[in-house]
Amino acid sequence: MARKAGSHSEITGPRIRAEAQRLFARHGFAAVSMRQIAAAVGVQAGALYLYTPDKEALLFDLLETHMKDLLAAWAAVPRCGDALDALERFVRFHIRFNLDRAEAVFLSYMELRNLGPENFTRIEALRRSYENELEAILKAGQADGSLSVPDTKLATLAIIAMLTGVNTWFRAGGRLSRERVEEIYWDMVRKAVGA
Amino acid sequence: MARKAGSHSEITGPRIRAEAQRLFARHGFAAVSMRQIAAAVGVQAGALYLYTPDKEALLFDLLETHMKDLLAAWAAVPRCGDALDALERFVRFHIRFNLDRAEAVFLSYMELRNLGPENFTRIEALRRSYENELEAILKAGQADGSLSVPDTKLATLAIIAMLTGVNTWFRAGGRLSRERVEEIYWDMVRKAVGA
DNA sequence: ACCGTAACTGAACGAATGTTCAATATCAAA
DNA sequence: TTTGATATTGAACATTCGTTCAGTTACGGT
Incomplete structure (x- = not known):
């Protein structure tokens, strides 16, 4: 599998930031892994690096x-x-x-x-x-x-x-x-x- | 090497708590590893588990x-x-x-x-x-x-x-x-x- | 219908994580 | 000086970490 149906950076980008904010606030920055954020968005961890260095x-x-x-x-x-x-x-x-x-x-x-x-x-x-x-x-x-x-x-x-x-x-x-x-x-x- | 010269639980115990407090406060609980605490005390990581479960x-x-x-x-x-x-x-x-x-x-x-x-x-x-x-x-x-x-x-x-x-x-x-x-x-x- | 590119996967990397434990050196008491 | 308890090492365990990337699919314009 690769690109997903209906995928757009204007949607995924904000969702990543929203889920990251939610998880960081709840558990703390260091306690949250990139994989957890990715899972909350419904994406693989590697995909996050298209949106943040x-x-x-x-x-x-x-x-x-x-x-x-x-x-x-x-x-x-x-x-x-x-x-x-x-x-x-x-x-x-x-x-x-x-x-x-x-x-x-x-x-x-x-x-x-x-x-x-x-x-x-x-x-x-x-x-x-x-x-x-x-x-x-x-x-x-x-x-x-x-x-x-x-x-x-x-x-x-x-x-x-x-x-x-x-x-x-x-x-x-x-x-x-x-x-x-x-x-x-x-x-x-x-x-x-x-x- | 095993037990160290001059080692006593009444000394090591408080030092572990002191270093842990210092490091937790400075970097956050999740960001500090047991090995960092142990290193600050001058001891191996395993030794910490004599003082905390x-x-x-x-x-x-x-x-x-x-x-x-x-x-x-x-x-x-x-x-x-x-x-x-x-x-x-x-x-x-x-x-x-x-x-x-x-x-x-x-x-x-x-x-x-x-x-x-x-x-x-x-x-x-x-x-x-x-x-x-x-x-x-x-x-x-x-x-x-x-x-x-x-x-x-x-x-x-x-x-x-x-x-x-x-x-x-x-x-x-x-x-x-x-x-x-x-x-x-x-x-x-x-x-x-x-x- | 085709093509370039945008979006994402899935596997892999080395390093670091919390924790356990057999082995061992030092201590205090006899 | 011997002895048993105390304090610690150092290696090992299975996971997990952040990050990279070649490969693959879907999209949007022509």
Whole structure:
């Protein structure tokens, strides 16, 4: 057997990335073999190498895509109002975006160490530029007096850690709706850094 | 060659656990081989099986020891004063304890999925009982009116996520001392959940 | 109907994996 | 100094790993 009926790279490529993301998130990068990914797609292991030069590049592609999607989605959020409004938008955006992509978020926080130094640096830069978005809001809020933060950088990291933590416990259909979770976290963030 | 000069199980055992923790934290459980651990200890791979029945049990031992140490250390903290005092003690304790054991903390948050269902449940139970300690403080604070929390369980998880996040960026000898970091985080937590 | 190419197979590569075990050297106690 | 328990080696086991590639089939345009 060789080429399969109805096979197309525009279909197989995305499916490989989707299954890889699912398996990496569930079992960890190092614990998942290329053969497992191939089997989930319904293909032989050798076929994966038509879509990625090697295993690490597959992981890097997933992480980079996620981080760029994150930055693009935040850039698309309309900005108006003062710093407090911007902060509320950021809090709600972060929770919503991350809950919608739990697997990709998990990967981005857990599998960075499986990247080589160069790839690691690239992802780190993307992450830092996302953090800078929040830091800019906190700075603006301090300038106009609407926010009061003991240390801008630490508050940035503290808020992001707190918000990202939602992904570890939230389950759809649970006690609280996403809307309600946004509400509660925004309340805590506002009080934590409000003037 | 067989038994080595000066060899004792009270020395080799702890060294195996120490090297395993270091390597697991640095590269991930699945990415570290028994031979790598053995080499770090200065021993052959087969010797490890005098100290652990298998690789997963070695990981479980590290996680369980860490969680029990955490609970014991918190239990040893003298409790006096009102709920606000207790909350401050918890915040400072958590940051200090976690910074002193960065590798173990990292493992406990990242490698849970490499445990079998039974071992997983055991560690989860320990983690939940730690969360319950903070939750009890928040409840007491609401009862006596010193704290105001939109949702007790969520506030518990949010605070722990925020505090544990310190481990991802803190480096000794950096811009801020541990004492100062405690100060800053306590300020944010107090404002976030204070009445 | 034909052809070039895109998509995939299936087998193979050497290296590495977790784990077992008979053999053996060192230890502590008598 | 002998002895039995303790600690370790080093080779071996069957699997599995990431990756390569010659061969083969299906597709899309002519």
